[in-house]
Amino acid sequence: MKRIVVIILILxxxxxxxxxxxxxxxxTLPGIExxxxxxxxxxxxxxxxxxxxxxxxxxxxxxxKNPSLRDITxxxxxxxxxxxxxxxxxxxxxxTLIVPAKSEACAVISASATGSATPETYSAExxxxxLPPPPSVTTNNATRITWxxxxxxxxxxxxxxxxxxxxxxxxxxxxxxxxxETHSRPKSRTGAFRAWLYWLSPNxxxxxxxxxxxxxxxxxxxxxxxxxxxxKKPFWWFWWxxxxx
Amino acid sequence: MKQFLKKRWHGIPVGIVSGVLxxxxxxxxxxxxxxxxxxxxxxxxxxxxxxxxxxCGYSWAEGDGDDLxxxxxxxxxxxxxxxxxxxxxxxxxxxxxxxxxxxxxEFCPGETLIIPxxxxxxxxxxxxxxxxxxGTTALDIAFKVNSGGWADSVNLAMAGHLGAFGSDVDCDGVxxxxxxxxxxxxxxxxxxxPGSQTFxxxxxxx
Numbered sequence: 508m509k510r511i512v513v514i515i516l517i518l519x520x521x522x523x524x525x526x527x528x529x530x531x532x533x534x535t536l537p538g539i540e541x542x543x544x545x546x547x548x549x550x551x552x553x554x555x556x557x558x559x560x561x562x563x564x565x566x567x568x569x570x571x572k573n574p575s576l577r578d579i580t581x582x583x584x585x586x587x588x589x590x591x592x593x594x595x596x597x598x599x600x601x602x603t604l605i606v607p608a609k610s611e612a613c614a615v616i617s618a619s620a621t622g623s624a625t626p627e628t629y630s631a632e633x634x635x636x637x638l639p640p641p642p643s644v645t646t647n648n649a650t651r652i653t654w655x656x657x658x659x660x661x662x663x664x665x666x667x668x669x670x671x672x673x674x675x676x677x678x679x680x681x682x683x684x685x686x687x688e689t690h691s692r693p694k695s696r697t698g699a700f701r702a703w704l705y706w707l708s709p710n711x712x713x714x715x716x717x718x719x720x721x722x723x724x725x726x727x728x729x730x731x732x733x734x735x736x737x738x739k740k741p742f743w744w745f746w747w748x749x750x751x752x
Numbered sequence: 753m754k755q756f757l758k759k760r761w762h763g764i765p766v767g768i769v770s771g772v773l774x775x776x777x778x779x780x781x782x783x784x785x786x787x788x789x790x791x792x793x794x795x796x797x798x799x800x801x802x803x804x805x806x807x808c809g810y811s812w813a814e815g816d817g818d819d820l821x822x823x824x825x826x827x828x829x830x831x832x833x834x835x836x837x838x839x840x841x842x843x844x845x846x847x848x849x850x851x852x853x854x855x856x857x858e859f860c861p862g863e864t865l866i867i868p869x870x871x872x873x874x875x876x877x878x879x880x881x882x883x884x885x886x887g888t889t890a891l892d893i894a895f896k897v898n899s900g901g902w903a904d905s906v907n908l909a910m911a912g913h914l915g916a917f918g919s920d921v922d923c924d925g926v927x928x929x930x931x932x933x934x935x936x937x938x939x940x941x942x943x944x945x946p947g948s949q950t951f952x953x954x955x956x957x958x
Contacts, residue, residue, distance in 0.1 A: 537787045554792040560800035561957060562877025562912070569791075585793070597793055618795045622879045622958045629795045636788035 536571075536637050538579055539606065543570035546615075557618055561594075561626075564619040571614065573606035580605050580638040583614055585631050594624040597631045603638070642667035644674070644719040646728030647699075654736040656705035659689070661717030661728060663697050669721035671695040676702050678715035682730065685714060694719075706752065710737045800875035801910075801957055803844060803934075805835070805868070820933070825864040829856040833867060843886055843955060848938065849948035859949070864939045871897075871932040873910035879957045881908045883934065886952030892939040893951060902937060 544550045546567035548557030557565045573579050581604045585597045600615040616633060647660035659676045666672055675691035689702040700717075707713065713735070717728035738745055759767035805819060822830050834847040848865065851857035859865060873879050883906040885893040894902040914932060936953070 536789050553790070554794055556794045556796070558796040558798060560798055560875035560877075562800060562875040562879045564877075565795075595795065595797060597795065616793060618793065620795075620797050622875075622877070623956075624797050626797050626799045629797065631793040631795075633791045633793060634788060635791070 536581075536635065538573060538575045539581070539637060540572045540574065541569060542572040542611065544568070545570075555616060559618065559620055561620050561624040562622045564617060566615050566617040569614050569616065570611055571604070571606050572611045573608060576608050577640060578605055578607050580640070581614075582634075582636045582638050584634050585616075586634065587631055590629045591625050591627070594621045595619070595629050597629070599633070639668050640665055642669060642672060642719055642721060642724060642726040644717045644726045644728045646676075646715065646717040646731050648731060649713075649715070649733040652733050652736060654709040654738045655707055656703065657707065657713070657733055657735065659702045659704060659715050659717075661700050663694055663700060663719055665697060666695075666721070667724070667726075669724070672719045672721040674700045674717070674719050676715050677718055677727075678704065678713055680711060680713060682714050682732070685716060685730070688718070691718075691720070707735050709735050711735050798874075800873055800879060801881060801955065802870075802872040802874060803955070804870045804872070819870065820868045822865060822867045825866060828863060829854060831857045831859040831865065833865075844953045845950060846936070846938075846953065847948055847950040848891075859940055861940050861942050861944045864937060867936040867938065869934045869936065871908070871910070871934050873912065873914045876912045878909060878911045878914075881910055882906070882954075882956045882958075883908070884954045886954045890940075890944050890949055891951055892937075892941060894937040894939075896935045896937070898933055906934065908932070 544555075544567060547559075547565035548555055548567060550556075550567070555567050557567070559565050571581065583599045583602060583604060585599055588597050590596070596619050598617050598619070600617070604612050604614050606612040614635075618629075643664040645662040645664055647662060649657045649659055651658040659678070661674060661676065663672065663674055671693050672695075673691040674694045676689045677685035678687050678689070679685040689704070692700070694700060704713070711734065712732050714730055714732045716730040719726045757765075757767040757771060759765075822833055824830055829851075832849050832851040834849070836845040836847070837843075846867070848859050850859070871881070873881075883895055885904065894904060895906045896902045897906055897908055910932065938951075940949070
């Protein structure tokens with residue numbers, strides 16, 4: 508029974524920081540810091556307050572700093588964004604903002620009023636959401652290169668927002684023109700994958716790149732190449748095969 | 753599993769309690785992973801067109817103004833003029849009546865009164881202002897801006913930050929550069945009924 512009580516205490520202690528982080532999830536962006544807010548009007552806590560006349564446009568720039576080692580993509584939206592039959596508009600310069608690793612990026616929030624705008628107070632909410640990193644794949648060097656085949660190697664580094672992706676290799680004999688593709692297979696976790704190419708021509712350079720596809724979103728690795736070996740001895744059956752193919 | 757949930761300690765269902773705690777822990781973690789923040793925007797739009805007057809030498813003028821005062825064409829005594837901002841702030845109600853204790857201040861048929869007002873655009877942007885007579889049957893109303901000609905309505909393009917307080921001609925007849933003066937000419941025709949008269953000016957901008 509004492510063990511049960513200990514388990515409850517451990518779970519309870521874990522629960523406290525969990526609830527705290529859930530609360531902060533509505534007011535902070537993990538991995539992102541807001542380092543500057545400049546421009547027209549005033550920032551009071553989390554509210555941009557600006558006074559303007561009809562015919563004017565006011566704006567404020569918000570600087571985001573990403574101290575992490577990976578790029579972070581932010582999705583920004585204003586709700587509502589149109590007031591007074593279109594005479595007052597609150598807008599953002601971009602709906603998505605990529606904050607590079609160890610760097611900063613800026614988003615501009617603007618408010619504009621036409622000459623016919625009705626004097627009044629208008630309120631909107633800007634939602635800033637950190638998007639999951641896009642899927643990424645790496646092409647690794649080919650291995651087991653023989654005079655008639657090779658093993659292509661790739662690495663699925665991230666699935667982005669997808670639970671599963673189809674991985675394959677595109678390949679061909681001309682750089683930048685990879686007109687053939689290996690059979691794709693589903694992959695639901697990051698990690699290495701490979702494909703075996705055979706019936707290749709000896710002493711020929713082949714180009715290839717890794718590919719990961721999920722619901723229309725495609726990620727490619729860099730294009731690499733390998734050259735099949737020369738056959739050491741031209742066996743009689745090789746020449747027969749050469750003629751046959 | 754069933755045995756675990758049935759565990760009790762001094763009557764407390766510790767198995768169920770620990771199970772609920774575990775579920776809340778997982779749900780809280782999932783919610784925390786969904787990262788976003790919100791900022792608020794509050795935009796206050798204020799009226800950019802300011803209509804004002806600061807008439808000097810006039811008993812009911814506010815303060816010691818230096819704007820050109822209302823005057824009668826022909827030099828008669830000026831009646832009492834009341835200006836009231838209409839509902840919504842986009843119109844101006846003008847009432848003309850006899851001044852208290854001054855018999856000569858009647859606004860008689862056949863007389864013409866000129867009322868000068870200041871116009872100012874406080875906006876950074878240029879605005880177009882339309883001024884029309886809001887409707888009166890007893891009086892003939894006409895407008896002009898600065899030294900322009902008289903017309904039934906005014907369509908005035910005002911550049912950003914146009915106009916300063918003080919009409920274009922002050923009490924001493926000195927031109928005040930940069931200001932915009934709207935003159936309202938009020939003529940009482942021969943068939944104008946006696947008594948106070950009110951008319952309304954409609955302002956709209958775009």
